[in-house]
Each structure stands twice: as C-alpha cells, then as structure tokens.
Amino acid sequence: xxxxxxxxxxxxxxxxxxxTLSCEQNLNHDAxxxxxxxxxxxxxxxxxxxxxxDFQKGDIAEGYSVSREKKESFPLTVTSAQKNPTAFYLCAxxxxxxxxGAGSRLTVL
Amino acid sequence: xxxxxxxxxxxxVQEGDSTNFTCSFPSSNxxxxxxxxxxTAKSPEALFxxxxxxxxxxxxxxxxxxxxxxxxxxxxxKGSQPEDSATYLCAFRRSYNTDKLIFGTGTRLQxxx
Numbered sequence: 001x002x003x004x005x006x007x008x009x010x011x012x013x014x015x016x017x018x019x020t021l022s023c024e025q026n027l028n029h030d031a032x033x034x035x036x037x038x039x040x041x042x043x044x045x046x047x048x049x050x051x052x053x054d055f056q057k058g059d060i061a062e063g064y065s066v067s068r069e070k071k072e073s074f075p076l077t078v079t080s081a082q083k084n085p086t087a088f089y090l091c092a093x094x095x096x097x098x099x100x101g102a103g104s105r106l107t108v109l
Numbered sequence: 110x111x112x113x114x115x116x117x118x119x120x121x122v123q124e125g126d127s128t129n130f131t132c133s134f135p136s137s138n139x140x141x142x143x144x145x146x147x148x149t150a151k152s153p154e155a156l157f158x159x160x161x162x163x164x165x166x167x168x169x170x171x172x173x174x175x176x177x178x179x180x181x182x183x184x185x186x187k188g189s190q191p192e193d194s195a196t197y198l199c200a201f202r203r204s205y206n207t208d209k210l211i212f213g214t215g216t217r218l219q220x221x222x
Binding site: 045097 | 154209
C-alpha cells in the first residue's frame with residue numbers, strides 16, 4: 001500500500017542534542033512537507049519541498065534543517081538551536097490533497 | 110499572518126445527534142479550502158477539497174458548504190456515530206502558486222453512545 005512512513009514514533013532527547021526525524025513516501029509525490037503541532041494550535045509549517053534538491057522555509061523554520069536528496073525521503077533535523085522542540089511532528093506529501101504520516105512525538109528532557 | 114479559525118474548539122454530542130462546525134478564513138485571494146479528519150492515533154485524512162463559492166460536498170453522512178465571499182465553510186455531520194469522534198481540521202490555500210496550506214486549530218468532536 002502507498003503511504004508515508006515516519007520514524008521514530010516517539011523520541012526523547014537531551015537538551016543540546018540534534019535529532020533527525022525520518023519521513024519516507026512511496027506515493028511518487030514531488031511535494032513534501034513538515035508540520036509541527038502544539039496543544040491548542042493548528043498545524044504550523046516548518047519546511048516544504050516541491051522537488052528533489054530544493055526546499056523552502058515555512059513559517060517556523062528557525063532551529064530546523066531539512067534535506068531532499070531523494071524524491072522518497074524528506075528528513076527533518078531538530079537542532080539544538082530550536083528553543084522549544086518538544087512537540088508532535090507530522091510529515092505530509094502531495095500536490096493538492098495532502099497525505100500524512102502517523103507523526104513523531106519528540107520530548108526534550 | 111493569515112488566520113484560519115475554527116469553532117467550536119470541542120464538541121460533545123450523543124449518538125444520533127446532528128452537528129455542525131465552522132471554519133473562517135480570509136476571503137481575499139481564495140484558492141481552496143480543505144477539510145481533514147484526524148482520529149486519535151491515526152494520520153489526518155482528507156475529507157473534502159472545495160474551490161468554488163457555493164460548493165457543496167458530501168461523503169456519506171458528512172457534508173460541507175463553502176462561502177468564499179464571506180470567508181467561511183461549514184461541516185455537517187448527520188446522525189453522529191461514535192466512529193465520527195475525531196478532530197476535524199480545515200486548511201486554506203490562498204492562491205494557485207502558493208504551496209502552503211494554512212491550518213485552523215481544529216474542532217474536536219466526541220460522540221457518546
């Protein structure tokens with residue numbers, strides 16, 4: 001079945017560490033997105049990529065980095081510069097209607 | 110910053126009740142309005158994509174309407190069932206060459222048997 005796989009589902013990190021969240025899709029979509037969800041807020045766009053080797057900052061890109069070396073893969077690195085990294089992270093793909101992964105919950109200890 | 114607002118924030122209804130909730134968005138430079146359903150422990154799934162003023166979409170017991178001139182969309186659920194319990198998200202796309210969807214905070218619906 002086609003879909004989006006995010007890993008890990010849960011991740012704990014100490015302050016000062018970088019972590020990378022994986023997002024893989026087999027839907028042959030050009031566009032991929034990373035969203036962040038915090039309690040009481042809508043999904044906020046971190047980064048998006050419309051094509052391999054190209055990506056753009058979303059509304060809250062500070063403290064995050066991405067790469068898009070392959071069409072299927074769009075990993076997100078949460079760096080130590082991100083001030084409030086504890087959140088739920090959703091990856092999505094699609095040109096119009098979005099298909100979402102199941103999410104990764106990051107907790108900073 | 111464009112704002113998409115949803116109300117109410119949460120809703121509790123009895124099985125069999127019909128319910129509706131609202132999504133408000135900027136009415137200028139409208140391109141599309143999306144509705145997604147997000148069940149607990151699952152991925153959000155698309156319900157509707159609406160592009161034309163006056164659009165009405167239906168999927169089983171769920172339907173949606175769109176008013177782009179005044180900037181709102183309603184989602185209706187007829188005869189709610191416990192399996193309808195989920196968070197319903199709307200998302201607004203401003204123009205064709207903008208790839209960003211701007212999401213509302215969602216309406217959390219709980220249907221009690």
